[in-house]
Amino acid sequence: MTRIVFDLDGTLIDSAADVQGIANALLPPDQPPLTLAETRAFMGEGVPTFLQRMIAARGLDPEGYDTLHKGFLARYDTAVGQTTAYPGVAETLESLRAAGHRLGVCTNKPARPARAVLAHLGLAEYFDVMLGGDSLPQRKPDPAPLLAILANLGDTHALYVGDSETDAATAHAAAVPFLLFTEGYPKGPAEAIDCAGRFSRFAELPDLVAELG
Numbered sequence: 185m186t187r188i189v190f191d192l193d194g195t196l197i198d199s200a201a202d203v204q205g206i207a208n209a210l211l212p213p214d215q216p217p218l219t220l221a222e223t224r225a226f227m228g229e230g231v232p233t234f235l236q237r238m239i240a241a242r243g244l245d246p247e248g249y250d251t252l253h254k255g256f257l258a259r260y261d262t263a264v265g266q267t268t269a270y271p272g273v274a275e276t277l278e279s280l281r282a283a284g285h286r287l288g289v290c291t292n293k294p295a296r297p298a299r300a301v302l303a304h305l306g307l308a309e310y311f312d313v314m315l316g317g318d319s320l321p322q323r324k325p326d327p328a329p330l331l332a333i334l335a336n337l338g339d340t341h342a343l344y345v346g347d348s349e350t351d352a353a354t355a356h357a358a359a360v361p362f363l364l365f366t367e368g369y370p371k372g373p374a375e376a377i378d379c380a381g382r383f384s385r386f387a388e389l390p391d392l393v394a395e396l397g
């Protein structure tokens with residue numbers, strides 16, 4: 185049995201279009217909308233960092249941060265309509281569970297929208313534990329949430345699966361081997377991210393887990 189913890193945005197789910205929709209509903213009408221590429225580039229470190237990046241990119245008044253933050257959270261729980269699980273995610277989670285592994289989610293998305301989107305996509309049942317970016321005082325790349333999830337899952341071999349430099353740094357800080365999903369939202373070239381293994385299709389994951397477990 186291996187404890188396998190997953191990142192959420194850009195790893196299990198492709199959620200950037202819904203996040204883009206929230207951001208563009210909040211931007212003043214005289215501003216050019218965020219592109220999907222900008223949205224993906226701003227994601228991964230949680231809502232506060234996303235908003236700071238958006239404020240910097242559009243030259244918005246930083247005093248408006250609190251209003252943007254409130255508006256973002258008010259829309260986030262229901263912004264699920266364009267979000268999909270990456271191909272093969274449900275089948276792979278099912279087979280990992282059937283093989284006896286215990287699964288968790290460690291995301292910088294706030295816990296409420298994270299729970300909402302997992303339920304919406306029928307994925308919630310696979311996970312024993314989930315922590316969001318606002319669940320603890322620390323968030324990734326601080327290892328605290330990942331370590332708390334792992335403590336909850338037992339004390340066997342562990343893996344962290346994610347899509348970004350932040351996830352690699354989190355796993356490194358927690359001394360857990362990192363597996364990179366290459367189709368998500370990395371900030372730079374995926375080849376430059378340090379990892380114990382990488383995959384582009386979820387069907388490849390069970391073999392990687394077996395190799396490293």
Ligand SMILES: O=C(O)COP(=O)(O)O
Nearest residue numbers: 192193228229230292293
């Ligand atoms: O909310 C975000 O910035 C994305 O979070 P995640 O990639 O850690 O799931």
Ligand SMILES: [Mg+2]
Nearest residue numbers: 191193194347
């Ligand atoms: Mg991610």
